[in-house]
Amino acid sequence: MAKKVSGGMKAKRITLDVVTYVFLVVMCLIWLIPFFWLVMQSFRDGKGQFISTFLPTAYTLNNYKALFTEFDVMNFPRMFMNTFFIACCTCVISTFFVLSVSYCTSRLKWKMRKPYMNMAMVLNLFPGFMSMVAVYFILKALGMTEGNKIPLAMIICFSAGSGTGFYVMKGYMDTIPKSMDEAASMDGCTHWQIFTKITLPLCKPMIVYQVITSFMGPWVDFVFAKVIARTNSQYFTVSIGLWSMLEKEYVDTWFVRFCAGAVLVSIPIAILFMVTQKFYQEAMGGAVKG
Amino acid sequence: MSNALTKAAASRNRAAEPYSLFSALRGGGPVVWLSCLIMGLGNILGGQIVLGLIYLAIEVGIIRFLVSAGGGIYWISMLPSLGWREQEKVFNEETFVYEYVAGDQSQLILLYGIASLCVVGLLVLVWQSSVRSGYKALCLKKEGKHVPNFRQSLKSLLDENVHKLLMFPPTACLAVFTVLPLLYMMSMAFTNYSKEGDHLVLFDWVGLDNFIAIFDSTSTIGKQFGSVLTWTLIWAFFATFLNFFLGTIVAMIINRKSIRFKGLWRGCLSMTIAVPQFVSLMVVRSMLQPEGIINRMLLNAGLISERLPFLTDATWARVLVIIVNLWVGIPYTIMQVTGILQNIPAEQYEAATIDGANVFQIFFNITLPYMLFVLTPYIITQFTGNINNFNVIYLLTRGEPMGVGNSAGDTDLLITWLYKLSVDQQKYNLAAVIGIFTFVVLSIVSLITYRSSGSYKDEEGFK
Structure with a gap:
């Protein structure tokens, strides 16, 4: 990086530092410019996807207002509520599944334990989209792809497979000493009590991580939800809604509103992500310290 | 005396499965053999009446599903051909209008056929568990030991059998919404189910x-x-x-x-x-x-x-x-x-x-x-x-x-x-x-x- 050796070691180090800082600033600019542009576009007054200047020439709040007042083509608040409802149910079910499976594979001895873990690993290897159409056919055969059962179908889609995603949680539970279970067992605790009164409280940071991660799933997925909701726009989730705002027939009017909607969705998701990272790091410190 | 008891216990533990299916069939006697046909019989005679009745109810339910008209056996029997009847227009002599008679839908036949095969697999699993559980109940009764009643069996789900309780919902969901779709999708690879050649309603097996x-x-x-x-x-x-x-x-x-x-x-x-x-x-x-x-x-x-x-x-x-x-x-x-x-x-x-x-x-x-x-x-x-x-x-x-x-x-x-x-x-x-x-x-x-x-x-x- 710094080729010039000017004077002693100190001068060289300072040059190197300056170069590094410049490099980092440039990197961060590259990383942030698209988001900055997105935010600026969301305040742009006017229509159309393509404009001739980087920054808008006129600013307005109407794009945000339109998302919450104009419902004839896209009902953004309803999409938001749909996604929120689906995400809440999904996160309860998946967290319960993941915790059950992790506890059983980490703490208990049972005959099918190893086969189950191998099966989960194999299932994880199948590309998720491979069975997507088949899942749709199955839900259709169960009569769950019409009308108000669509949200239920989405909840199933997002949470049914979570029984295979237990590796991180299991790894965490493995760090809890077995002697704690044994001690509780001596004191007359049943396995269920050990699970609810000892293991779960010790896993708190990891549970928070798991809850938020599965809560975010429905917000960021657009493929599964799109296959199930098809054209039933009243059951759209936020991501399908935003996606369809950029379809050819809408993009001219809706591009700036897409930007506004994207900002509104991204902020909470980004904050939640930061929270998960905090808890994840805390969790990686180990379950029982000392 | 206590030494002999521990030895006996140890030897029983050493045998991998004290009440395995194999030992049940070999050493069970007529009641166990009969319970292979009437699931839950062993449990009922062994004193676990509620559990036995549940096994029996499951057996009746599954078999009814399989043999009823348009049930499992029908779908399985359609699997090799994947259906051949096209939708037809039939003139109704009485009302003087054309009516549509539904034809076969290969896609549904394939799905229901595979699902029915899975149900048969489930039946085998339940059957195996019922025979073993009945054998165990009979053995315990014969040895004069306490046979756990239904309430105790339920309670054991919170203790030594807690994995059965906890693993059931995730596994069931996986089976229906991950494994079944995968089997279904994989079997499509051996058919000509495609828009090409108009095979969206009726399609056939085409091997490799x-x-x-x-x-x-x-x-x-x-x-x-x-x-x-x-x-x-x-x-x-x-x-x-x-x-x-x-x-x-x-x-x-x-x-x-x-x-x-x-x-x-x-x-x-x-x-x-x-x-x-x-x-x-x-x-x-x-x-x-x-x-x-x-x-x-x-x-x-x-x-x-x-x-x-x-x-x-x-x-x-x-x-x-x-x-x-x-x-x-x-x-x-x-x-x-x-x-x-x-x-x-x-x-x-x-x-x-x-x-x-x-x-x-x-x-x-x-x-x-x-x-x-x-x-x-x-x-x-x-x-x-x-x-x-x-x-x-x-x-x-x-x-x-x-x-x-x-x-x-x-x-x-x-x-x-x-x-x-x-x-x-x-x-x-x-x-x-x-x-x-x-x-x-x-x-x-x-x-x-x-x-x-x-x-x-x-x-x-x-x-």
């Missing part, structure tokens, strides 16, 4: 024809498969290794002792992880359009005289998806390697500096080998993840640019092609073949990695 067509490098579909596969591998290679090298370098730069605000730099870079991909990538897609802001800026600045074909020319598009993937992927690498970088023993660096090694020599001879050693499993996971990287490709280019008459675009990966083939083009049979192929490749790679990884070996020590 689809596999032959796809792996035949002279057929149209085979050529496309070849080019998509090549691009998928090229993409996965560059996406993985460029991300890894550049991410490591950036992480090292941020890690330098004299650099301040480390959290700030890492935070800025991780914006691309925090913001949902469908937002960030669609914004980039919009910026890269021919009319988009990047072309406009370059034109305004006079750097180019005509618009650059970012996403409309095959080579441009391919290079760009790799570059944009760096934008998304480098932060992940930074997150992954930051901790590991700090673990490299400082003495190695000191020794190298004393010997007069420069920055590059240190990087290539100390840092990189160490990182490769520690992170090989991570890199291979990334590689398989990139083969399946649906989001970046589909959101950025949707697989385009697309040649005329092709079903795959120039930037399509196997996974996006699979999606297009099944959702857009309804060539389910080809999609299924590609899915199976991807799975086989990925599972070979992953099994090798997983088997040699530390976590698997640790798991062997589980007691």
Whole structure:
């Protein structure tokens, strides 16, 4: 990086530092410019996807207002509520599944334990989209792809497979000493009590991580939800809604509103992500310290 | 006396399964044999009346489902032919109107047939468990021991059998919504279920024809498969290794002792992880359009005289998806390697500096080998993840640019092609073949990695 050796070691180090800082600033600019542009576009007054200047020439709040007042083509608040409802149910079910499976594979001895873990690993290897159409056919055969059962179908889609995603949680539970279970067992605790009164409280940071991660799933997925909701726009989730705002027939009017909607969705998701990272790091410190 | 008891207990424990199906059939006697036909009989005679009745009810329920009209047996019997009756228009003599008579729907036959086979499998499992449980109850009764009543059996679900309670819901969901769809989809690979040749309602088994067509490098579909596969591998290679090298370098730069605000730099870079991909990538897609802001800026600045074909020319598009993937992927690498970088023993660096090694020599001879050693499993996971990287490709280019008459675009990966083939083009049979192929490749790679990884070996020590 710094080729010039000017004077002693100190001068060289300072040059190197300056170069590094410049490099980092440039990197961060590259990383942030698209988001900055997105935010600026969301305040742009006017229509159309393509404009001739980087920054808008006129600013307005109407794009945000339109998302919450104009419902004839896209009902953004309803999409938001749909996604929120689906995400809440999904996160309860998946967290319960993941915790059950992790506890059983980490703490208990049972005959099918190893086969189950191998099966989960194999299932994880199948590309998720491979069975997507088949899942749709199955839900259709169960009569769950019409009308108000669509949200239920989405909840199933997002949470049914979570029984295979237990590796991180299991790894965490493995760090809890077995002697704690044994001690509780001596004191007359049943396995269920050990699970609810000892293991779960010790896993708190990891549970928070798991809850938020599965809560975010429905917000960021657009493929599964799109296959199930098809054209039933009243059951759209936020991501399908935003996606369809950029379809050819809408993009001219809706591009700036897409930007506004994207900002509104991204902020909470980004904050939640930061929270998960905090808890994840805390969790990686180990379950029982000392 | 107590010594003899413990010995007996030990010997019973040594026999792998005291009440296995085999021992039940051999040593059970007429009641157990009869309970093979009437499930739950053993339990009822052994004193576990409620449990026995539940087994019996399950048996009656399943058998009723199987033998009823339009039930399981019917669907299984239709599986070999997959149906042949077309929808017909029949003139109704009484009402003088044409009426439609529903024909067979191969897709439903296949689904219900496979589901019915699964139900038969379930019946076998329940049957096995009922015979064993009945045998156990009878044995306990004969030995004059206490036979747990229904309430105690339920209670045991919260203690020594808690895994049955906890594992049931996740496993049931997996079976219905993951395993069954996979079986269903895999069986489609052996049929001609496709829009091509109008086989969307009625289709037949065609054996390995689809596999032959796809792996035949002279057929149209085979050529496309070849080019998509090549691009998928090229993409996965560059996406993985460029991300890894550049991410490591950036992480090292941020890690330098004299650099301040480390959290700030890492935070800025991780914006691309925090913001949902469908937002960030669609914004980039919009910026890269021919009319988009990047072309406009370059034109305004006079750097180019005509618009650059970012996403409309095959080579441009391919290079760009790799570059944009760096934008998304480098932060992940930074997150992954930051901790590991700090673990490299400082003495190695000191020794190298004393010997007069420069920055590059240190990087290539100390840092990189160490990182490769520690992170090989991570890199291979990334590689398989990139083969399946649906989001970046589909959101950025949707697989385009697309040649005329092709079903795959120039930037399509196997996974996006699979999606297009099944959702857009309804060539389910080809999609299924590609899915199976991807799975086989990925599972070979992953099994090798997983088997040699530390976590698997640790798991062997589980007691």
